[in-house]
Amino acid sequence: MSSESRRGLAALIERNWYRPALYNLWLLPLNWLFVVVAVLRRIYYAVFPPKAVSVPVVVVGNINVGGTGKTPLITWLVERAMQLNMRVGVVSRGYGGKSEQYPLEVTADTDVSLCGDEPRLLANRTGCTVVVDPQRRRAVEYLQGKVDIIFSDDGLQHYAMPRVAELVVVDGERRFGNGWTLPVGPLREPRARLQTVDAVLVNGEDFVLEPLSLRRGDTNEQADLLALEGKKVHAVAGIGHPARFFTTLRQLGMELIEHPFNDHHEFKPEDLDFGDGLPVVMTEKDWVKCRAFAAANSWYLPVGAVLTKSARHTLDKLLLTWGEKRNG
Structure with missing residues (x-):
């Protein structure tokens, strides 16, 4: 099986986690093995x-x-x-x-x-x-x-x-x-x-989770939270649940082109180059990996727990x- 096929299968399995278990029942033998190992570790x-x-x-x-x-x-x-x-x-x-x-x-x-x-x-x-x-x-x-x-x-x-x-x-x-x-x-x-x-x-x-500020990706300069209100942006998220981040951006009035990546994705400059000059907005967790090559049109959104x-x-x-x- 090619690496692309493996990624596709993994993505399918993960989507099925949030559907009835019937969709992943073919994995039941592995599930039994997982449970046995987990129980033995707890006992140990x-x-x-x-x-x-x-x-x-x-x-x-x-x-x-x-x-x-x-x-x-x-x-x-x-x-x-x-x-x-x-x-x-x-x-x-x-x-x-x-x-x-x-x-x-x-x-x-x-x-x-x-x-x-x-x-x-x-x-x-x-x-x-x-x-x-x-x-x-x-x-x-x-x-x-x-x-x-x-x-x-x-x-x-x-x-x-x-x-x-x-x-x-x-x-x-x-x-x-x-x-x-x-x-x-x-x-x-x-x-x-x-x-x-x-x-x-x-x-x-x-x-x-509430947004704390909107910051420029290249200079870390803080801007008004609504600075991109009404604008079309590329929304980038390499986190465990990208949809939550995208919802936050919509609540700030942005019109999104969504780009979800796998959690902990290792970003490269080309991942953020969409060739149209539109603002690119990412999570703070992604920005710490991208700040060395963040372009002038890039932004990130720190959030805090309330x-x-x-x-x-x-x-x-x-x-x-x-x-x-x-x-x-």
């Missing part, structure tokens, strides 16, 4: 739990494949913890990046090709210490003694990493798809896993509790 780490570390680790993850709004929520948590006078660190697998040496601390000079797009975004936005390592536990150990609390960007299923608390983020639009685990459905773990976590936050109910009063109260209470904990 229940019997042989990871060695404790001296700093509290809070996992912010999901049980779904694909975007849920997790990164903006982590940004909120980091900024709120800093307001509470905590020294904050973030650990990440660094998906999409490849470094010759780990753990890798993300600095102003770290190329996104080494650390991945989400760690670069978090470092840019929060200024906290972000450490990348495919073995998250190593990143946690690197931060011991340097911070008061660590947030793990994803890693809910990375049971080798100790944690004091778990937050799960759910996409309020797509929810859990057909409700099945991989590969029949989009779930990494059964929905019953939600009963074991500290809090479940639904994007669209417990918090919403929490309900109830969700904010819950997280404030838990943050203060976590900040006092020590994992051993």
Whole structure:
């Protein structure tokens, strides 16, 4: 099977995640294998739990494949913890990046090709210490003694990493798809896993994502949010759920030509060259990969999480509790 055929098959399977499970039932044997492996891993780490570390680790993850709004929520948590006078660190697998040496601390000079797009975004936005390592536990150990609390960007299923608390983020639009685990459905773990976590936050109910500003891709200069109102633009999104970003742009009055890419797409200059001079508007997560070659007609839209009063109260209470904990 050619690479193009494999991509097409993968795209079909993913579309079927949000249709009745019947469409993917031919994958049932693989689903059984996936469930068995997942259960055995849970049993193993229940019997042989990871060695404790001296700093509290809070996992912010999901049980779904694909975007849920997790990164903006982590940004909120980091900024709120800093307001509470905590020294904050973030650990990440660094998906999409490849470094010759780990753990890798993300600095102003770290190329996104080494650390991945989400760690670069978090470092840019929060200024906290972000450490990348495919073995998250190593990143946690690197931060011991340097911070008061660590947030793990994803890693809910990375049971080798100790944690004091778990937050799960759910996409309020797509929810859990057909409700099945991989590969029949989009779930990494059964929905019953939600009963074991500290809090479940639904994007669209417990918090919403709101645009913060419209910025030029080449100069980072801020413009009015409605600067492109009524204009036709090329909308570019290499995120887990591009439709949400496109909806936001429409709400800002833009007329869209949509260009969805796979999550963590490795952009090249030609991906943003549509030959017509129209503005190109992308997500901040995509811009961190494109800023080196961003053209004068390019823009990006940072978004932030706005929490309900109830969700904010819950997280404030838990943050203060976590900040006092020590994992051993």
